[in-house]
Amino acid sequence: MIYLAYFIFIFSVVQMIIAIINLLFKQVFVNITTNFKGLVSVLIPARNEEKNIARLIKDLQEQDYQNIEIIIFNDLSSDNTAEIVFELSKLDNRIKLINSDGLPDGWLGKNFACHSLSEYAKGDCFLFLDADVRISKDIILNTITISEKYVLGLLSIFPTQIMVTTGEWVTVPNMNYILLSLLPLVLVRKSKFPSLAAANGQFMLFNSVKYREIHPHEKMKKNRVEDIEIARYFKRNNIKIACITGLRAIQCRMYEGFNEAVNGFSKNVITFFGNSFVSAIAFWLLTTFGFLVVLFSLSRFIFILYLLVFIITRVIISVISHQNILYNLLFLIPQQIALGLFIYKALINKLKKQYEWKGRRLF
Numbered sequence: 001m002i003y004l005a006y007f008i009f010i011f012s013v014v015q016m017i018i019a020i021i022n023l024l025f026k027q028v029f030v031n032i033t034t035n036f037k038g039l040v041s042v043l044i045p046a047r048n049e050e051k052n053i054a055r056l057i058k059d060l061q062e063q064d065y066q067n068i069e070i071i072i073f074n075d076l077s078s079d080n081t082a083e084i085v086f087e088l089s090k091l092d093n094r095i096k097l098i099n100s101d102g103l104p105d106g107w108l109g110k111n112f113a114c115h116s117l118s119e120y121a122k123g124d125c126f127l128f129l130d131a132d133v134r135i136s137k138d139i140i141l142n143t144i145t146i147s148e149k150y151v152l153g154l155l156s157i158f159p160t161q162i163m164v165t166t167g168e169w170v171t172v173p174n175m176n177y178i179l180l181s182l183l184p185l186v187l188v189r190k191s192k193f194p195s196l197a198a199a200n201g202q203f204m205l206f207n208s209v210k211y212r213e214i215h216p217h218e219k220m221k222k223n224r225v226e227d228i229e230i231a232r233y234f235k236r237n238n239i240k241i242a243c244i245t246g247l248r249a250i251q252c253r254m255y256e257g258f259n260e261a262v263n264g265f266s267k268n269v270i271t272f273f274g275n276s277f278v279s280a281i282a283f284w285l286l287t288t289f290g291f292l293v294v295l296f297s298l299s300r301f302i303f304i305l306y307l308l309v310f311i312i313t314r315v316i317i318s319v320i321s322h323q324n325i326l327y328n329l330l331f332l333i334p335q336q337i338a339l340g341l342f343i344y345k346a347l348i349n350k351l352k353k354q355y356e357w358k359g360r361r362l363f
Helices: 002-024 053-062 081-091 109-119 139-149 167-171 173-182 186-190 207-215 228-236 258-273 275-296 301-322 325-330 332-352
Strands: 040-045 068-074 095-099 125-129 133-135 156-157 205-208 239-243 250-252 355-357 360-362
Touching: 002 109, 002 275, 002 301, 040 053, 040 109, 040 139, 040 186, 040 205, 053 068, 053 081, 068 109, 081 095, 095 109, 109 125, 109 228, 125 139, 125 207, 133 167, 139 156, 139 205, 156 173, 167 173, 167 258, 167 332, 167 355, 173 239, 173 332, 186 239, 205 207, 207 228, 207 239, 228 239, 228 258, 258 275, 258 332, 275 301, 275 332, 301 325, 301 332, 325 332
Parallel strands: 040 068, 040 125, 068 095, 156 239
Antiparallel strands: 125 205, 133 250, 156 205, 355 360
């Protein structure tokens, strides 16, 4: 038991070190310039997004960089998404509405929407955005500059999350806790190992030449977590990628309430652990009950040190993520319970093949 206790303690220290690395190497937009003049295709899959789509289009119209086309794929929406986009397209000829004819066999909805959008796109860069994000006026120009600087095939951003309800505070911060305590994001760009890859489908900026060569959404057409798998595929094929977080320039209210968050995160939580349920469960057990092993096996000094390391890690991740530190500490135990629920629900969905999202069954 004492060896397990030391392992848990060392693991917590490693998490803290990774969090510190992510803090020190956090990307900021300062004094960056570019000579880029090309067309940017902004590609937005939209299914029942009447609450969000007009706000995102307004953000795009107010961009510092104006050489853009905005293409929205209406994925069989049952609300007024299509009508809103159509009316806006009358006022701005850069806006184009594509209506789906139906989901072909063998495809998942978002993957087909993104692939279809790419077929209409004419730009030198393809920027895929989820309809529920909000973006600052300089984000297109700044991210293109970063992409050019590092010669990237893909640049992805984890948005700053907007959380309103208690249920969201209990669930949503888990995503950044896992990501920023296990993966030094600078290595996504610097390392060649595909296992050190990450991406978020809410913001994915592709070099269009690389995209057209590979057609990544078509290759991942059956994959529920296509964003991460695309990132890994690019690295396996020696295409440089980068992933950044902690930017106020892009924000998103990812889920509205506890149940929606649990349902959403159960879709992709296992992917953060290399698609291994064993690793996911081990991580949850170590971070939830590890303090008991340390408490009863090691000295009081080491136990206090362990708690300090654990709390410092949470504080650093909250700072990087622009999340309320006090809330994350107050909700620490419920967050751990919620993480266990994500993993449990992911396992049940896998066994029963019953995952559903936005009215569609995903297998």
